[in-house]
Amino acid sequence: MTRIEGNSSQKSTIxxxxxxxxxxxxxxxxxxxxxxxxxxxxxxxxxxxxxFLAFWxxxxxxxGILGGLQTEILRYVTAHTADxxxxxxxxxxxxxxxxFFVVLSLSGTLAVLIVxxxxxxxxxxxxxxxxxxxxxxxxxCIAFSVHAALAGILSGRHLxxxxxxxxxxxxxxxxxxxxxxxxIAGSTAGxxxxxxxxACAWAIVSLxxxxxxxxxxxxxxxxxxxxxxxxxxxxxxxxxxxxxxVGFPVLYRITTPEDVYLASAPxxxxxxxxxxxxxxxxxxxxxxxxxxxxxxRSRGLAALQPIALAIAGVAAVGAAAAYFIGPWLMVLxxxxxxxxxxWVLAGLTVAAAVLALLTLTGGMCVALNRHHVSSTGWLVASxxxxxxxxxxxxxxxxxxxxxxxxxxLGVVTHTLSLSRSQPVxxxx
Numbered sequence: 001m002t003r004i005e006g007n008s009s010q011k012s013t014i015x016x017x018x019x020x021x022x023x024x025x026x027x028x029x030x031x032x033x034x035x036x037x038x039x040x041x042x043x044x045x046x047x048x049x050x051x052f053l054a055f056w057x058x059x060x061x062x063x064g065i066l067g068g069l070q071t072e073i074l075r076y077v078t079a080h081t082a083d084x085x086x087x088x089x090x091x092x093x094x095x096x097x098x099x100f101f102v103v104l105s106l107s108g109t110l111a112v113l114i115v116x117x118x119x120x121x122x123x124x125x126x127x128x129x130x131x132x133x134x135x136x137x138x139x140x141c142i143a144f145s146v147h148a149a150l151a152g153i154l155s156g157r158h159l160x161x162x163x164x165x166x167x168x169x170x171x172x173x174x175x176x177x178x179x180x181x182x183x184i185a186g187s188t189a190g191x192x193x194x195x196x197x198x199a200c201a202w203a204i205v206s207l208x209x210x211x212x213x214x215x216x217x218x219x220x221x222x223x224x225x226x227x228x229x230x231x232x233x234x235x236x237x238x239x240x241x242x243x244x245x246v247g248f249p250v251l252y253r254i255t256t257p258e259d260v261y262l263a264s265a266p267x268x269x270x271x272x273x274x275x276x277x278x279x280x281x282x283x284x285x286x287x288x289x290x291x292x293x294x295x296x297r298s299r300g301l302a303a304l305q306p307i308a309l310a311i312a313g314v315a316a317v318g319a320a321a322a323y324f325i326g327p328w329l330m331v332l333x334x335x336x337x338x339x340x341x342x343w344v345l346a347g348l349t350v351a352a353a354v355l356a357l358l359t360l361t362g363g364m365c366v367a368l369n370r371h372h373v374s375s376t377g378w379l380v381a382s383x384x385x386x387x388x389x390x391x392x393x394x395x396x397x398x399x400x401x402x403x404x405x406x407x408x409l410g411v412v413t414h415t416l417s418l419s420r421s422q423p424v425x426x427x428x
Contacts, residue, residue, distance in 0.1 A: 018160035025164035030276055032171035036178050036195070037272055041334055043186035047262040051127045053269070055192040057249035058125055062137055063144050063199070064242020065110070068235025069103065070148035071366055072227070077156025077218070096219035100149060106228065107145030111138040125250055129189050140196035147202045153215040162211050169205045174198025233371030240378030241362060244355060244385060244407060245279055252399065255389040266338040267399055270330065270345055274322060275352035278314060282356050293367035301418050304364055308357060315353030322349040344396045351403035358407040361414035373417045381410030 037056075041049045115138050122130035147170060154163040177194035206212045220227055243251065249268050253261050293304075326345035330338050358381060365374035385406030389398055 021161050021164040025168040028168040029171040032175040035175055043182040046265045048188050050262050050265045051188050052191055053249050054253055055133055057247050059196055061242045061247035062141055065235055065239045066145050066148045067238035069231050070152040072231045072234045073149055073152030074155045077153055096221045099218040099220045100216055102220055102224055103145050103149045107142050111141040114138050124254055132189055133192055136193050136196045140199050144199040147199055150202055150215050153218050159211055166205055170198055170201040173201035234366055236375040240382040243382050251389055266340050270340045271348055274348040278352050278356045293364045311353050311356050315350055319346045319349040322346045347400040354407040358410045361411055365414055377410040377413040380413050381406040384409050
C-alpha cells in the first residue's frame, strides 16, 4: 500500500483490494488482446493478417495519442483532490467549463485532421481499403476520447474499482465484436471496424455505474487554453510512446518493401507477444503509478527504484523463457508459418523491458509537471528507432535493434534530467 508523505491523514494512493481489481483488469485486457491476435490469423491468410496488424497498430497508435488527454486529466484531478483549493491562472474569477465539452472539441478536431491528412499517409499505412479504414479511425478517435477522459477522472478520484471495470470492459467488448465479425463474415475491413468499436464500451458500462455517470459532470477550473497546452505536451509524449509501444508495425511498414512486409506477420506477432506481459499491465497500472509519483514527488527518482528492479527481474526471466520456449510456442499457437528465431524473441523481450522503463520515467516526468522532459525523451527514442529502421540490415536485426536502442536512449534522457534537478510540485 502506498502512502502520502507529509500528510497527516496518511491516505492511500491505492489499497490492496483496489490494486487487485486493477490487476484483474490488466489481466483481462492482456487476455483479450492475446485472443484477438490469436483468432485473426485463423480467419485471414498471412498477407491479410499483416494488413490487419497495420490497422491494429494505427488504431492503438491513435489511442496512445489520446492517452495524453487521459494523463493530463489524471494529473489535474489528482492535484485538485490532494489540494481542493482552486488554483487559478490569470483572472481570479476564472469560470469553470464542462470538461467533456473540451474533450469532445479536442477529439473532434483531431478526427477532422485525421481525415484531411489521410491522402498523405492512408494508402501507405492502411493498404487498398484505406479510405474506409480512415473513417473508422476518425470515429474511434471520438469514442476513445470519452473513454480516456473517464479513465483519467476515475483514477484521479481513486475510484479504482470503477476504473478497472471500464478498462476491462473496453478490451472484452472489442474481443466479443472481433469474434462475432470473424465468425459471421471475416474480412480485414470488418475485423478492423469491430476492433475500433470496442472503444464504445463506456456507453454500456455507464448505464450500470452511477459513479461513472457522475464523472461526466467533472468541471474544468483552469483556462481551456492552458489545459489544451498541457494536453498537447502530454500527447507529444504519448504519441512518441505509442509509436514505439503499439505503432511499430506502422514504422516497420513504411521503411520496408511491400513484399517483405506482407511476409512479416510472424515478426509483428512476436513483437506483440513479447511486450504484452509487461506493457499491458503497465498500461493499466500507469494511472496508479502517475498518481503515486504525484503524491511522492518529493522523493524524485527514488520512488521509481522498486518498480524498475521488478521490471529488470521480469525481463531476465522472460528473456530466458522466450529463448528456450518461445519458438515452440509461436508454432503451437499460430502454425509452422509463424516460426521466429530464439534470439529474436529473447531480444524483443529485453527491448520490451526497456520500453516499460521508458514509459515509467516518462510518466514520472509528467507527474512532476515536466512535460517537456517527457516529450524530449520520447522523441529521442522514436527518432533513434526510426533511424535504425532505415539502416541496410536484415529485417529481424533492424527490428530488435530499433526497439532496443531507441527506448534505451530515451530512458537515459529522462533519468539524467530528473537526477539533475530537484522535484517540483505538480500544479494543476
